[in-house]
Amino acid sequence: MSRRHPFLAEGAILLAAAIAAAALSNRIGPAERRLAWVRDYPGALTVPNNGSPASRPRSATPVPAASVPDTVAAPPAPAKPESAAPAKPPAAKAPRASTHASPPAAPAAASSADEFAPHPEIPWKEIAPEQARTLFDRGALFMDARRTSVYREGHIRGARSIAVWEADADDKVKAFYEEGHDPKAPIVVYCSGGDCEDSHQLAQKLYGAGFDAVFVYKDGYPDWQRRGWPVETGEAR
Amino acid sequence: MKKLWTHPWLTVRVQIGLGLTFLVAAVPKVLDPPSFAHMIYNYRLVPGPALNAFALVMPWIEILTGAALVLGFFVRTASKFAGLLLLAFILAIGANLARDNAVQCGCFDVHAADKSHGQLLGEMRWVLIRDAALELLVAQLLLATRSPGPEGLQTQRER
Numbered sequence A: 001m002s003r004r005h006p007f008l009a010e011g012a013i014l015l016a017a018a019i020a021a022a023a024l025s026n027r028i029g030p031a032e033r034r035l036a037w038v039r040d041y042p043g044a045l046t047v048p049n050n051g052s053p054a055s056r057p058r059s060a061t062p063v064p065a066a067s068v069p070d071t072v073a074a075p076p077a078p079a080k081p082e083s084a085a086p087a088k089p090p091a092a093k094a095p096r097a098s099t100h101a102s103p104p105a106a107p108a109a110a111s112s113a114d115e116f117a118p119h120p121e122i123p124w125k126e127i128a129p130e131q132a133r134t135l136f137d138r139g140a141l142f143m144d145a146r147r148t149s150v151y152r153e154g155h156i157r158g159a160r161s162i163a164v165w166e167a168d169a170d171d172k173v174k175a176f177y178e179e180g181h182d183p184k185a186p187i188v189v190y191c192s193g194g195d196c197e198d199s200h201q202l203a204q205k206l207y208g209a210g211f212d213a214v215f216v217y218k219d220g221y222p223d224w225q226r227r228g229w230p231v232e233t234g235e236a237r
Numbered sequence B: 001m002k003k004l005w006t007h008p009w010l011t012v013r014v015q016i017g018l019g020l021t022f023l024v025a026a027v028p029k030v031l032d033p034p035s036f037a038h039m040i041y042n043y044r045l046v047p048g049p050a051l052n053a054f055a056l057v058m059p060w061i062e063i064l065t066g067a068a069l070v071l072g073f074f075v076r077t078a079s080k081f082a083g084l085l086l087l088a089f090i091l092a093i094g095a096n097l098a099r100d101n102a103v104q105c106g107c108f109d110v111h112a113a114d115k116s117h118g119q120l121l122g123e124m125r126w127v128l129i130r131d132a133a134l135e136l137l138v139a140q141l142l143l144a145t146r147s148p149g150p151e152g153l154q155t156q157r158e159r
Helices: A006-028 A110-115 A129-137 A148-153 A169-178 A198-208 A220-226 B008-031 B033-043 B048-071 B075-098 B117-144 B152-158
Strands: A125-127 A141-144 A187-190 A214-217
Touching: A006 B048, A006 B075, A125 A129, A129 A187, A129 A214, A129 A220, A169 A198, A187 A198, A187 A220, A198 A214, A214 A220, B008 B033, B008 B048, B008 B075, B008 B117, B033 B048, B048 B075, B075 B117
Parallel strands: A125 A214, A141 A187, A187 A214
Antiparallel strands: none
């Protein structure tokens, strides 16, 4: 067989060796460089509906449900969570109050409270930089969706790291859920701004885990840093 | 003309050059699979559930293809693999040029660079030309190693 069809035999050997080498390197590599072998990426076959970053509309106000991008489903009812994310808690098990260490939020004005109210009908809403700063001043939880190595070099002060492209992203979302945070408390997610969709992917995971007030700070870390707002460096929380 | 085109002097250099190209291209992908997966995702051509497996295995196919060419084993098979990989890259870039989806090649670097839509489209056109030129090298190798004789490293080592 191999003499007549060397390509088949040799090709099979090369492919088998490649798969074995990939499995071994994925197993022994550092955690932040591993990938889960199978993971779904909603929108993996959907081309963004605009090519230029400059042409992407930037929302100064929260995005209404009707204009949620086509890469994210906007179901009328809370969506079934992704298989790797924990399901919403059963009705008998009430979530515990938020336990994160940020100072308690100041009483909000009526218009601001509506602006950051939970939105269980859609996975996330985009917010402008000023809105992100408002939430920061109120002690809202910030989540950094960028790679861990990038997070270490600089992130919004107090932000937690859940790198959506790393293998343990779903485990971190599950662990965050199990900490018992208030599912209706605002969470701000961000990444690198521009065309970066990592924050949207993380927002989708958090929504699937049962968090109903996820806001995407679309302009992301570069914008925050450019404005001279509080940042820090260091290991992931 | 065919003798010039399949001359051992040329064939050895093409074989090693092509092999080294694939090795150099594969290393950053092997070192950072999540970034490479992100690059593949941006192409919007690979179904979600297959994306990570693709990102994990493809760089190793490149490494083994490159190593086979440089070291001189399975040369024809490795040449065909190289040709198929390049064809896949050409089709992927071409498809995204056609639908105005500007993406970073991810060919030799898997880290996102801050470039405009126009810059990325320009780079994609250059990548097409480059990959077409590499396909010519593959064609040379396949032609040179097709007939028995002193062409190529593989048959030289068999002597």
